[in-house]
Amino acid sequence: MSTEVVAPAPEARTVPFYRTLTRYARDPVRAFEEAGKQANGELVRLNMGPFKPYLVTHPDHVQHVLRINWSNYVREGMFWDPLKPLLGDGILSDGTGWQESRKILQPLFTAKYVDSLTERMAEILTEQIQETIRPGERFNVVTAVSQIVHPTIVRLFFGDKISRDDIAQLVPAYDTAVTSKAIRLVLPFVPGKVPLPGDKAFERSVKTINEVAYARISEIRSRANDDRDVVSFVCRARNHEIGEIGAKKIRDDIVAMHGASTETSATALTWVWVALDAYPDVAARVYEEIDRVVGGDPISPAHLPELRYLRMFINELLRLYPAGWLLPRMAVKDDVIGGVKIKAGSTVMISSYLTHRLPEFWDRPLVFDPERFAPENEERRNRYAYFPFGGGPHQCLGQHLFMMEALLLVGGILSRFRPVVHTSVPVTPRLASSLRPNQNFEMTLVPVERA
Template structure:
């Protein structure tokens, strides 16, 4: 949509530098969300001196940016530079590289294909959780964030690489990705700082990328030489690349795998980390969740076929992703002059879509700050139908919607059901958790759990 000289325009709400900067420095994720909700979904221009992005949170505007006019809002600009240094050019990019990767990867993350990986995933998750028995027996505390990352990492690694990677190598991979996700926080908050100026996190980030490559490249080469025809993603990806391109470019395969690993592991691990604090604050939800898992699973192992029957668990996850979406901002850069909600936006401008704000807009959500899984109950489907389609988008939306959502809704229930059928996790350090910006949102504080055995 181009601007016309005779078109009536609306001025955005402007947040001046002296008010915007202290808020974003203090608590960027929460304060950015509040900027959107305080404006009631109106477009906000945030004055950060040399950097003045537009904040978008109203579902109508989200739909325009991510769906109806998506080709004019691209994944380019200063916000994407830090991520490109680790994920390269794949599904998190734009143009031909994105289209090629999307075409190849999409069939590998359909509901049907993901379900075919369920048995292996269930086995590895159950095995990882059994290893926590010693903590339960001795009363030693568990770092919830670390353990969720470790368990999810093992499951995702199994899906991506099958049996080609050793446990030791896979355990080295997770912390390197965590370092990448957290060390870019400064550059995401101050993206206008040139790369010639070294900022906090740069050195750790580059070292982590180097270590990731040292682990991933040999696995790709091994899979290319073996060509076993197996289902794990790296083999399927290499076969698809050869079929489409005539060869499997190692750098492209690496970018595809790293992008998928980051998306699949980060989203699930961080969501599960927030869960334990939520369950502590809502003992009624905790009790009902336990009751459902006990009824569906019983004393036996948790299997993929149990997941569809864990309906309340899915409601809990949907509400968890509403209040704690892993993507705190979805940055875009305009290609051509346009307008959003009547506000003129010039070509080259930075636009920040905020799921955190949209998911908390009182116009679209009753009691928006309250954690209430019942809002997702099947009998309330009519409410959901009346709700704006783009008032809830934890996996993004439009052509760039996250491929890993089917994997999330298989993997996360398997982890939760396994844990709660075996232990009673007790949060030992309840406190208000502060969301920390990065590639995904994670709590600043540790989530320490004591695991009490459910059965003697």
């Protein structure tokens, strides 16, 4: 009687990432791009000295990690551990903390609930655009987009529970928190107790965020109310959890939701102006549609179904510039992906930024072409060739909210102005927790002249 011998899964090929990183020391994101090209969809290991994570880019392999065997790949280790003081143990964690928070927050992000907020969001965005933009004057795009997005989401979801003074503290604090830990993305083997540049700034930003959050939580918990804002909603949902533990869980829910719905939106919408400047033919089609659909009127929910090309433009923007560009996970148990053995305790790095550039799945992948997202083209695409909001059980709750916000903000600005971007060098991505521009570039908005 013969027994079939099953050969063990082979080890992954190693890519010399540090050699590439040395070549692009001033542009680490470019080093990741080169690693993606060398992998070309194959599951490989990145040689980062004592740290050798697996790079996962093929859509089938991404699907395995994010959906098929998702429970084996947890949000721990590289990227997650340094940000733990900011992210907490709620919706951006794993285990029971994540399950509890998702159950509480999910009703706030259903398409039906978000649609019910559309009218109010349009009103707030119009007000914020008028307050922030000075026609004909140069302004910092990164700052201006943040100054529009943050107050809009806060006023929409948090009501008057977070004041303008709170927002003035929170915006720079979130900004610092997501950029100050960038160096640990390329030095993940350095223990957390070993200080690196940016650590102190991160600690100060988290302290500011906590002071604002805990003060508001204390106020709301001290009195009964049936307000519909998010802070009150979460406090009521967790009213059985008292004391410091209960306050910490509420804090984690609120901070994660605030950060996820503002930081990623502001980052993604900053790239709108880069793309419009770089692709004038695409910009012309965007302008024509907005002029035809919205005209000189204030943008409203009634306009959104007709802004089809703008929606395609936003989808293509998220393909080339996904805010959550790097999604590391840690393997709990040994596994096999695409015939390659993954060792327990190892880090796997998923990058929508790299998957969205694979020539096997995207024709002319570096060309900005919204037509990729015409309805007839989307049906032919591998589900995990495009995942700007992640996938599986951990898929971002806020994707419907983001698209509504993007259409209203971009349509609201371009119905009144045309952008003129001022840069001396090309705007490219820089290394950070979210995909941010490498410079604080400026822009002027010129009023549209209508007959």
